[in-house]
Amino acid sequence: MYITITAQKLGDNYARSSANFVSYLEKENEGRIIEEQEQFFNQFGEEIKADEVIREIDSNTAKLKRNEPRFYSITVNPSKRELNQLQNHSKDLKTYTNELMIAYAESFNREINGQKVTVNDIKFYAKIEHSRTYKGTDKAVKENQPYATKILELKQQIKSIKNGMVEGNIKSLNRKIAKLEREAPYQINGKRIVRGMAKEGSQTHIHIIVSRKDISNKYSLSPGSKHKASEVNMHGKQVKRGFNRDAFFKKSEEIFDKQLNYNRNYVETYTARKTFIKNPEKYFASLMGLPTSQKALAFKLLGKSGMPVPPMNIPVNKAQLAYKVFKQLKRTLDRGIQSSSIGI
Structure with a gap:
């Protein structure tokens, strides 16, 4: 399980509307009949339409400054092994998401009207997606790039020949292109992997859009806080603040394991990755x-x-550990984290 929490940030200032982000989350529904579409949902219901999400998020921004995010994005990426534990991807993950957001609310060191924040104070909308596409940062795309560059050069030569700008053998150049296509190290069904190509296998994951303000539009709830738990004096009152990410990430695993009777291995844990x-x-x-x-x-x-x-049988004595191995492992793990594609 790999979870990211990111602010809305786009450019120097925050967009006033969530429309672009919601539209992005609707991409899988394009061309599908209603029965096959995944709709937004939250703790209060399902089958929530995109225009309602935009309206509710955009209108819940009282007193927020231009340089403050209107919403946060939470992405939940179950591993292939975790997905194999699901009986029904959409149903199971919807149940999991609502439990996860209870833990999200509990991770705030905040009070509203003297009461600890609960999930019913959180305005969020979630959506299940079932596919992913390759990005430029993915290993397969990066290592295929030298082949892509050579193929593009050859295609440009062919174009120049067809336009009469130079002389050359088009058939010979096409054979070279076909050879490079076959030699590219990363393929799907005999085709070179390129940016934008759909990833193979089960890619089900969860997107959650969370308003910065609570459901009453009065209180700011930021999971981007640098504080886990502290108090600050505001207008003569002591106000609690902070969000405990470590507690949230650990609880996310506990909820999944309990709900789906999943036996999590040490290397799959947030604690292990952090260690x-x-x-x-x-x-x-x-x-x-x-x-x-x-x-x-x-x-x-x-x-x-x-x-x-x-x-x-690697020795555990610190003096005997291979430093080069650790550096290589860490680089690999870092890349996996950045692309949210750790397969464990």
Whole structure:
């Protein structure tokens, strides 16, 4: 499970409307009949139309400045192994999302009218998507790029020949293009992977748009706060503030595991990913200390994710750990996090 929370930011200032973002989330519904479309939902109901989402988010921005986000985007990316645990992708993930947003509300160190923030104070709309496309930052696209560049050069040569600008053998150039297409290292069904191509396999994930203001349009609730929990004096009153991301991410896993009876391996946890980044020696010490069956599964999952896997008998003594291996592993994990495509 990989979850991101990002502000609305686009350019130097924040757009006054959520229309562009909501339109982006509607892309999968294009060309589909109503029965096949995924609609927005929240804690109060389902089958919510896009125009209602835009209207509700855009009108819930009282006293927000131009340089303050109107909403936040939460993206929930279950791994392939987690998706395999679902009986019904849409139904199960809708149930999970509503439970997740309860945890989201609980992660605020805030009070509204003397009461701790609850999910019913949060104005959000969620949507299930079932496909993804390759981005320019994906490994497959980046490593196919040298082939794409050469193919483009050859196609430009062919165009110049057809326009009579130069002389050349078009058939020979087409053969070279076909050869490069076959040699590109990343393919789907015999076709070179390029930016915008649909990714293979199950790609179901969740998008959530959350208003910056609470449902009453009076209180600001920012998950982007730098504080986990603190108090500040505002207008002569002590006001609690902060959002505990660590608690939210951990709770997100607990909810999924309980709801779907999922047996989460150590390497799939938020705690493990955070430990890996901050203290790789401790990460591998924990990994090597797992029971035999769990350790074997951990190494299998790491291998499927595309991460280089050290021998299972790697020494845990800090002085003996291979620094180059850790640097390579960390770079790989960082890339996976940035593209939200860690396959474990």
